[in-house]
Amino acid sequence: MNGGQDLGGMHGFGPVVSEPGKPDYDVENYHAHWEPRVMGMVVAMGACGQWNIDISRHARESISPAEYVTFPYYKIWTEGLEKLMLERSMVTAEELTTGEMRTPPITVKGRLKKADVWTALHSLGGAANRPETRKQKFKVGDLVHTINTHPTTHTRLPRYARGRTGEITKILGFHVFPDSAGNGKGDDPQWLYQVRFTAQELWGEDKNPRDTVTLDLWEPHFNSA
Amino acid sequence: MNGGQDLGGMHGFGPVVSEPGKPDYDVENYHAHWEPRVMGMVVAMGACGQWNIDISRHARESISPAEYVTFPYYKIWTEGLEKLMLERSMVTAEELTTGEMRTPPITVKGRLKKADVWTALHSLGGAANRPETRKQKFKVGDLVHTINTHPTTHTRLPRYARGRTGEITKILGFHVFPDSAGNGKGDDPQWLYQVRFTAQELWGEDKNPRDTVTLDLWEPHFNSA
Amino acid sequence: MSGDHDHDGAHDHSHLSDMDARIRALESLLVEKGYIESEAVDEIVELYETKIGPRNGAHVVVKAWTEPEFEKWLRDDATAAIHSLGYTSRQGEHMVAVFNSDDTHHMVVCTLCSCYPWSVLGLPPTWYKSPPYRSRSVIDPRGVLEEFGTVVPESTAVEVHDSTAETRYLVVPQRPAGTEDWTAEQLQKLVTRNSMIGTSFALSPEQAT
Amino acid sequence: MSGDHDHDGAHDHSHLSDMDARIRALESLLVEKGYIESEAVDEIVELYETKIGPRNGAHVVVKAWTEPEFEKWLRDDATAAIHSLGYTSRQGEHMVAVFNSDDTHHMVVCTLCSCYPWSVLGLPPTWYKSPPYRSRSVIDPRGVLEEFGTVVPESTAVEVHDSTAETRYLVVPQRPAGTEDWTAEQLQKLVTRNSMIGTSFALSPEQAT
Numbered sequence: 001m002n003g004g005q006d007l008g009g010m011h012g013f014g015p016v017v018s019e020p021g022k023p024d025y026d027v028e029n030y031h032a033h034w035e036p037r038v039m040g041m042v043v044a045m046g047a048c049g050q051w052n053i054d055i056s057r058h059a060r061e062s063i064s065p066a067e068y069v070t071f072p073y074y075k076i077w078t079e080g081l082e083k084l085m086l087e088r089s090m091v092t093a094e095e096l097t098t099g100e101m102r103t104p105p106i107t108v109k110g111r112l113k114k115a116d117v118w119t120a121l122h123s124l125g126g127a128a129n130r131p132e133t134r135k136q137k138f139k140v141g142d143l144v145h146t147i148n149t150h151p152t153t154h155t156r157l158p159r160y161a162r163g164r165t166g167e168i169t170k171i172l173g174f175h176v177f178p179d180s181a182g183n184g185k186g187d188d189p190q191w192l193y194q195v196r197f198t199a200q201e202l203w204g205e206d207k208n209p210r211d212t213v214t215l216d217l218w219e220p221h222f223n224s225a
Numbered sequence: 226m227n228g229g230q231d232l233g234g235m236h237g238f239g240p241v242v243s244e245p246g247k248p249d250y251d252v253e254n255y256h257a258h259w260e261p262r263v264m265g266m267v268v269a270m271g272a273c274g275q276w277n278i279d280i281s282r283h284a285r286e287s288i289s290p291a292e293y294v295t296f297p298y299y300k301i302w303t304e305g306l307e308k309l310m311l312e313r314s315m316v317t318a319e320e321l322t323t324g325e326m327r328t329p330p331i332t333v334k335g336r337l338k339k340a341d342v343w344t345a346l347h348s349l350g351g352a353a354n355r356p357e358t359r360k361q362k363f364k365v366g367d368l369v370h371t372i373n374t375h376p377t378t379h380t381r382l383p384r385y386a387r388g389r390t391g392e393i394t395k396i397l398g399f400h401v402f403p404d405s406a407g408n409g410k411g412d413d414p415q416w417l418y419q420v421r422f423t424a425q426e427l428w429g430e431d432k433n434p435r436d437t438v439t440l441d442l443w444e445p446h447f448n449s450a
Numbered sequence: 451m452s453g454d455h456d457h458d459g460a461h462d463h464s465h466l467s468d469m470d471a472r473i474r475a476l477e478s479l480l481v482e483k484g485y486i487e488s489e490a491v492d493e494i495v496e497l498y499e500t501k502i503g504p505r506n507g508a509h510v511v512v513k514a515w516t517e518p519e520f521e522k523w524l525r526d527d528a529t530a531a532i533h534s535l536g537y538t539s540r541q542g543e544h545m546v547a548v549f550n551s552d553d554t555h556h557m558v559v560c561t562l563c564s565c566y567p568w569s570v571l572g573l574p575p576t577w578y579k580s581p582p583y584r585s586r587s588v589i590d591p592r593g594v595l596e597e598f599g600t601v602v603p604e605s606t607a608v609e610v611h612d613s614t615a616e617t618r619y620l621v622v623p624q625r626p627a628g629t630e631d632w633t634a635e636q637l638q639k640l641v642t643r644n645s646m647i648g649t650s651f652a653l654s655p656e657q658a659t
Numbered sequence: 660m661s662g663d664h665d666h667d668g669a670h671d672h673s674h675l676s677d678m679d680a681r682i683r684a685l686e687s688l689l690v691e692k693g694y695i696e697s698e699a700v701d702e703i704v705e706l707y708e709t710k711i712g713p714r715n716g717a718h719v720v721v722k723a724w725t726e727p728e729f730e731k732w733l734r735d736d737a738t739a740a741i742h743s744l745g746y747t748s749r750q751g752e753h754m755v756a757v758f759n760s761d762d763t764h765h766m767v768v769c770t771l772c773s774c775y776p777w778s779v780l781g782l783p784p785t786w787y788k789s790p791p792y793r794s795r796s797v798i799d800p801r802g803v804l805e806e807f808g809t810v811v812p813e814s815t816a817v818e819v820h821d822s823t824a825e826t827r828y829l830v831v832p833q834r835p836a837g838t839e840d841w842t843a844e845q846l847q848k849l850v851t852r853n854s855m856i857g858t859s860f861a862l863s864p865e866q867a868t
Contacts, residue, residue: 002589003237008770008821009384010794011377012228012290016786021808023859023866024851026784029707034682039707039782040700041686043749048694053825057772065237066581069291073773073788075678078685091688099684105692114698117706127752128825149429150589152236156823158770159234160797163388172826173753192824194755203798204374210816213797216824227798233561233612235585241577246599248653249642251575254498259473264498264573265491266477268540273485278616282563291790298564298579300469303476316479324475330483339489342497349533352543353616375798381614383561385588397617398544417615419546428589435607438588441615 001152002159004068005061009160009203013069031072038074042081047120049109050088054182058154059083130189132174136219138193142168143225146195146217154182157221161213164201165225169214170194177218190218226377227384229293230286234385234428238294256297263299267306272345274334275313279407283379284308355414357399361444363418367393368450371420371442379407382446386438389426390450394439395419402443415443503572506537507620508641510570511652512634514547515625525549528620532570542569542618548611549622550648555602556621557595557648559587560613567618571643578647588612598649621645623652712781715746716829717850719779720861721843723756724834734758737829741779751778751827757820758831759857764811765830766804766857768796769822776827780852787856797821807858830854832861 007013017025030036042056051059060080061068068076085091090106112120138144148163149155156178172192180188196214199207232238242250255261267281276284285305286293293301310316315331337345363369373388374380381403397417405413421439424432480486510532514521523531528547545567548556560566561584566574577583586594591608595601602608611619623645629637632655639658644650689695719741723730732740737756754776757765769775770793775783786792795803800817804810811817820828832854838846841864848867853859 001236002234005771007790007793009227009375009798010290010790011226011375011798012287012293013789013791013794014289015806016789016791016795016803017806020806023862024853025807025858026786027852029782029784031785032678034678036704037682037686037700040703041689041695043703044695044699045689060772062237064239065235066291066294068237069790070295072678073785078678078682082685090694091692095688096685099688101688101691105694108694111693111696112699113696114702117699117702121703121706121711121748124747124752126749126825129753147429148427149431150234150236156771158821158823159384160770161821170755172755172824175753175824178824192826194826196818202373204372206374208801208813208817210814211800211818212816213819213821215821216826218824230562232581232584234589235581236589238580238582238585240597241580241582241586241594242597245597248650248657249644250598250649251577252643254573254575256576257469259469261495262473262477262491265494266480266486268494269486269490270480285563294581297469298576303469303473307476315485316483320479321476324479326479326482330485333485336484336487337490338487339493342490342493346494346497346502346539349538349543351540351616354544381562383612383614385561386612395546397546397615400544400615403615417617419617421609433592433604433608435605436591436609437607438610438612440612441617443615 001058001061001154002150003061004063004065006159007069008158030074035072035074038077038081042077043121044112045081045085047110047112048090050090051084052176052181053126054154054176054178055184056080056084057178058182061154128176129173130176130187133189136171136174136191136193138168138171138191138219138224140168140171144168144195144222145225146222147220151179153179155179157217158215160202161197161215161217164197166195166197166201166215166222168193169196172216175218177220179218179220190220192216192218195222226283226286226379227375228286229288229290231384232294233383255299260297260299263302263306267302268346269337270306270310272335272337273315275315276309277401277406278351279379279401279403280409281305281309282403283407286379353401354398355401355412358414361396361399361416361418363393363396363416363444363449365393365396369393369420369447370450371447372445376404378404380404382442383440385427386422386440386442389422391420391422391426391440391447393418394421397441400443402445404443404445415445417441417443420447498568498573502539502568504570504641504643504646505638506535506572507567507570507643507646508638509535510537510547510620511622511641511646512637514549514622515637516634524622532620537569539569541565542567544615544617545570545620546611546617547620547622548609548648550624550651552606552624554607554609555595555648556609556611556619557587557591558611558613558619558621559584561585561588562612562614565613565616565618567620569618570620571646575643595649598644600650621648623648623650626652626654628655707777707782711748711777713779713850713852713855714847715744715781716776716779716852716855717847718744719746719756719829720831720850720855721846723758723831724846725843733831741829746778748778750774751776753824753826754779754829755820755826756829756831757818757857759833759860761815761833763816763818764804764857765818765820765828766796766800767820767822767828767830768793770794770797771821771823774822774825774827776829778827779829780855784852804858807853809859830857832857832859835861835863837864 175192199211400417424436528545564579737754
């Protein structure tokens with residue numbers, strides 16, 4: 001979707017760095033007490049097995065663009081988590097407001113225990129590659145032209161790279177396709193490639209002719225150029 | 226610039242109409258007492274002759290996207306007006322904060338008086354056409370391909386219509402070029418055309434094949450397709 | 451989440467009262483500096499409340515419905531035809547009239563700001579300037595139209611005009627059936643502002659009564 | 660305008676205290692429902708504060724700097740090379756290592772969300788997830804780099820990697836001159852988090868002392 005999350009190429013948000021040149025800018029990852037709790041809860045809730053990573057990304061990007069570009073990032077995560085739980089009747093809106101349980105929990109696949117955290121985090125269970133059921137259509141060096149599509153649903157092809165010509169620079173594997181999995185339509189694995197675009201192709205002739213941007217894109221995102 | 230103002234094609238802002246089907250939805254133009262004052266002041270300040278309409282548009286679109294998509298529209302106008310006056314030393318930041326004059330006014334071209342309002346509004350002084358100093362390059366029916374450019378400065382070619390093929394459907398005249406005038410670089414008049422794009426060209430194959438969007442674009446915005 | 455929305459609502463209210471004070475201070479400063487006269491601002495506001503509004507556009511539309519020569523003029527040179535009626539005020543210097551038919555339904559937007567034909571429609575409604583309308587009208591015009599209760603058949607093309615230049619678009623809606631013997635005055639009541647933006651049809655005789 | 664900004668600042672503060680209460684309520688609800696254990700959340704937070712952070716990545720980088728065979732493995736199969744060191748935690752399942760040189764400077768972004776190689780760098784810094792970085796890094800990478808004090812010559816290509824899939828990018832910065840006889844432990848102090856995102860170079864010996 002062309003939501004508030006699709007930020008690549010926008011102007012006007014101001015500087016990245018408020019303290020220019022500081023060697024390792026912004027060492028802290030959190031800026032309020034509630035932020036690490038959100039991070040930990042979102043990770044822990046994964047063990048319930050009620051959604052995949054693409055569905056959780058889509059939940060976050062579905063908030064209004066006005067909220068997306070003004071909320072602290074872990075507040076976006078909070079909104080996404082609550083939306084996912086509400087959709088699945090894991091909680092009710094009233095429970096979220098009061099913080100008190102009024103309805104029984106739904107049955108979930110599991111609950112993460114403290115002793116299992118290290119193992120769970122290191123399990124590689126989140127790997128996105130799948131058994132290869134067909135050959136890749138493209139090889140390194142092929143020129144491809146991305147499709148111009150504007151779905152209201154989840155996609156990992158950002159607006160700035162649609163309808164552009166690039167070169168395949170790596171074959172990355174046979175991976176879950178987020179444009180399907182993020183919309184609740186199953187893994188539908190596809191061949192995944194690194195595709196390199198020149199800055200001039202993406203942004204115009206005034207860019208440095210040496211500069212490039214790579215994106216990792218799946219076969220349905222492009223055709224032979 | 227690819228700022229908060231470049232809204233065409235974004236998703237996620239929600240419904241337009243909160244009372245579906247109401248015959249003439251939203252009859253009122255104002256929603257607070259201060260809004261008509263801003264409208265009137267912005268119109269009246271035009272008589273001072275310190276900027277053109279394109280410069281004032283650029284001042285408005287230069288606020289942060291986070292502000293642009295959350296502020297009431299006349300607040301965007303207020304921010305733009307204050308920015309223009311500050312840039313020209315017509316007011317100081319301190320004066321804006323206190324509302325009290327601390328520095329003398331600058332010399333301006335004129336001040337609009339009540340008795341002259343009707344005439345000034347009807348003067349056609351804002352006409353954007355200019356004496357034709359050359360022939361137009363394109364004719365109705367020509368296919369043209371818009372440039373893919375992403376200036377940080379003012380442009381009237383929105384992101385969604387860049388790098389797309391359309392058809393010239395009207396010749397509109399020899400008009401001030403906002404991509405110059407809005408950046409303080411003079412009128413630089415150019416031939417202006419209505420260009421029609423199919424919805425499928427702009428947005429993809431799933432759109433109604435009959436639907437179209439027209440934009441009014443100047444010769445520097447496109448080349449022969 | 452609802453608690454949070456309440457909070458944002460409260461924030462909006464404080465914004466508005468802040469804005470009242472801020473704009474009062476701004477006006478008094480600009481008057482003191484001699485850049486503006488408050489009476490002129492009053493007059494501008496007054497004119498757009500009483501004289502420059504969608505009745506101008508309805509006059510143009512009904513004249514086109516009832517006088518074939520004017521209709522032709524409006525198609526060929528909308529600027530001259532509209533100016534001939536005295537509607538020469540700002541944001542109407544360069545006009546294009548687009549005529550709805552069974553083949554094509556026109557609607558108007560300004561995705562980049564709020565360009566709107568002030569001379570014939572007055573000031574734009576808030577929704578016209580809002581992110582939902584500006585973002586969606588070009589990519590999902592039929593979805594927007596449905597929210598206005600305006601269902602355009604799949605077989606009728608929707609043509610959206612994005613007002614990117616100083617050209618201002620006036621939509622001439624289709625004349626409703628059953629109005630053959632109506633007077634100009636009666637017909638004008640059918641021509642709503644939204645029908646001249648293209649988000650609605652002209653009212654039917656039943657809707658108008 | 661400054662008055663208005665103050666107001667927005669105050670709004671941010673109330674947001675934060677609202678959020679503290681909201682998140683406490685959320686956690687107690689999820690615990691009561693049996694979906695999570697607070698002790699597990701504590702443990703996750705603790706691990707990302709103490710065990711899973713940029714020292715992992717620095718270990719990988721220095722090993723590549725000092726062991727040609729490991730460098731080759733990292734170029735050919737970064738996933739296997741990094742997993743061999745035990746860095747198999749989430750958001751590191753599929754790794755690509757990109758090597759800075761005089762010809763090409765690499766930097767990493769996720770324009771669509773906040774994809775980041777947690778297994779080797781820990782959690783992303785706030786700026787990495789912010790609209791300024793996500794919007795500008797792909798269209799104006801050299802401007803962003805200059806804000807970090809990182810000037811890449813015009814003759815060196817800047818290659819930006821937008822992390823649109825589950826592939827996670829680790830930048831291997833150039834080994835600073837004058838470190839030929841340094842130990843691995845000494846070298847690791849030169850490898851900052853930002854140098855592995857590509858927004859900075861590795862520290863020079865002078866900067867590290």
